[in-house]
Amino acid sequence: MPVITEIEDLKRLYRRRVPRMFYDYTESGSWSEQTFRENSWDFDRIRLRQRIAVDMANRTTKTKMIGEDVSMPVALAPVGLTGMQSADGEIKAARAAETFGVPFTLSTMSICSIEDVAEHTTRPFWFQVYTLKDDDFMRRLFDRARAAKCSALVITVDLQVLGQRHKDIVNGLSAPPKLTTTSIANMMTKVPWGLEMLRTKRRFFGNIVGHAKGVSDPSSLASWTAEAFDPSLDWNRIAKFKEMWGGKVILKGVLDVEDAKKAAEVGADAIVVSNHGGRQLDGALSSIRMLEPILQAVGDKVEVHLDSGIRSGQDVLKAMAMGARGTWIGRAYVYGLGAMGEAGVTRALEVIHKELDTTMALCGHRDVEEVDRDILLVPKGFSGDWA
Ligand SMILES: Cc1cc2nc3c(=O)[nH]c(=O)nc-3n(C[C@H](O)[C@H](O)[C@H](O)COP(=O)(O)O)c2cc1C
Numbered sequence: 001m002p003v004i005t006e007i008e009d010l011k012r013l014y015r016r017r018v019p020r021m022f023y024d025y026t027e028s029g030s031w032s033e034q035t036f037r038e039n040s041w042d043f044d045r046i047r048l049r050q051r052i053a054v055d056m057a058n059r060t061t062k063t064k065m066i067g068e069d070v071s072m073p074v075a076l077a078p079v080g081l082t083g084m085q086s087a088d089g090e091i092k093a094a095r096a097a098e099t100f101g102v103p104f105t106l107s108t109m110s111i112c113s114i115e116d117v118a119e120h121t122t123r124p125f126w127f128q129v130y131t132l133k134d135d136d137f138m139r140r141l142f143d144r145a146r147a148a149k150c151s152a153l154v155i156t157v158d159l160q161v162l163g164q165r166h167k168d169i170v171n172g173l174s175a176p177p178k179l180t181t182t183s184i185a186n187m188m189t190k191v192p193w194g195l196e197m198l199r200t201k202r203r204f205f206g207n208i209v210g211h212a213k214g215v216s217d218p219s220s221l222a223s224w225t226a227e228a229f230d231p232s233l234d235w236n237r238i239a240k241f242k243e244m245w246g247g248k249v250i251l252k253g254v255l256d257v258e259d260a261k262k263a264a265e266v267g268a269d270a271i272v273v274s275n276h277g278g279r280q281l282d283g284a285l286s287s288i289r290m291l292e293p294i295l296q297a298v299g300d301k302v303e304v305h306l307d308s309g310i311r312s313g314q315d316v317l318k319a320m321a322m323g324a325r326g327t328w329i330g331r332a333y334v335y336g337l338g339a340m341g342e343a344g345v346t347r348a349l350e351v352i353h354k355e356l357d358t359t360m361a362l363c364g365h366r367d368v369e370e371v372d373r374d375i376l377l378v379p380k381g382f383s384g385d386w387a
Contacts (some may be wrong), residue, residue: 004347007348007351008311010332010347010351011331014336021186022081022173022177024167025081028168029165029278030164030279031166032283033278034278035283038286039278039286039288040311042288042289042382043288043318045379046318047377048314059360059361061353061368062368066303068151070102070103072352072353073325073368074327074352075097075326076102077307077328078105079334080109080110081109081175082334084111085337086196087196088116090107090111090112090117091116091117091121093345094120094125097345098121098123100353105128105154109208109224111206112202114150114207124151126154128156129155129156130229131229137228138241151247153242156252156253158252158275158276160232161225171183175204178219212224238266239266239267242267248269250268250270251272252272252274254273256290270302271294271302272328273287273294273305274308274328276308277309277330291306292322292383305325306327307329308330310327310328314356317356317371320371321363321373322373323373336348
């Protein structure tokens with residue numbers, strides 16, 4: 001078992017073990033990748049206040065997210081194609097999350113289907129949908145998610161059109177991977193990955209292939225997005241999806257104060273302050289910069305979570321201390337999954353938990369629900385004085 005001390009160790013292993021096409025798919029942002037980079041850099045700009053001689057015994061990182069008990073305030077974010085990072089990847093990640101006691105979110109663009117994940121887990125998971133044109137398909141997805149006992153619907157609201165990631169075009173990203181000289185040459189260097197993939201039957205978009213009609217190339221994320229996604233989405237339609245679902249709804253991808261107010265008005269149970277990990281609007285501000293203004297506007301009306309850029313327990317603590325009620329991680333767990341399968345996701349969660357717990361203690365706190373702005377040193381004008 002390799003020694004893993006931090007998320008970066010998992011990323012190094014992941015890069016060695018998974019075909020280039022899928023590593024690049026994870027490790028890139030849209031266009032110049034400015035927002036992708038700044039998501040993490042801006043966490044680094046916030047510093048913590050060291051406190052001494054306070055009782056640090058009996059600490060807890062337990063809390064609730066949308067009323068559900070969690071062992072720490074970290075949910076696994078929806079990530080498309082997870083089953084290409086490691087065979088049956090969504091099942092592995094969901095099982096690791098269940099054992100650890102944190103929520104798992106299944107993407108519509110997953111390889112394992114809703115039913116596959118439900119069959120292999122006992123804790124209800126969250127299901128993420130994109131806003132698609134086809135109401136019948138949406139209705140069927142909701143029915144399937146209800147039948148699988150999903151406890152919340154996550155509606156991703158920042159992807160009506162797809163931000164361009166150059167590497168995905170160059171690599172011809174698809175699931176399963178298209179066999180070209182370059183992709184074959186690269187896959188031949190990833191033997192354990194390939195053998196596992198050959199053993200599983202789950203190599204296609206499990207929620208789409210066989211369920212959606214009229215998709216010209218179901219292996220291509222780009223063509224499905226262009227054909228099926230609803231570019232004319234508005235708040236009425238979001239409210240309609242909420243009604244169609246009838247249960248808890250989380251709106252993911254809110255990055256603006258005005259939008260946050262609208263999200264609270266439509267009655268979302270939670271919002272995720274997110275720029276999709278820097279994969280959509282390049283040039284948008286980092287999520288952590290937008291957290292405070294959004295909390296000031298709607299923090300008393302709706303539960304506010306944050307994702308984009310979290311790579312450590314220190315980052316989780318910073319977001320919680322600023323006032324978030326939960327955080328989500330994308331890449332941090334995908335690195336673990338690609339590196340070591342289910343054990344790698346568990347390791348990613350363990351690393352983040354230990355960092356969160358120890359850092360909280362060194363800041364003089366014993367309960368993650370009690371950390372507040374007082375432990376943070378935030379540069380003046382951090383959220384920006386933009387005109
Ligand atoms: C490889 C990859 C695929 C993703 N696929 C989806 C998706 O299918 N649905 C979705 O709502 N968000 C998707 N996201 C965004 C994540 O849910 C999350 O917002 C983002 O990863 C958070 O940033 P982080 O990776 O820095 O933690 C994806 C992110 C990555 C890295």
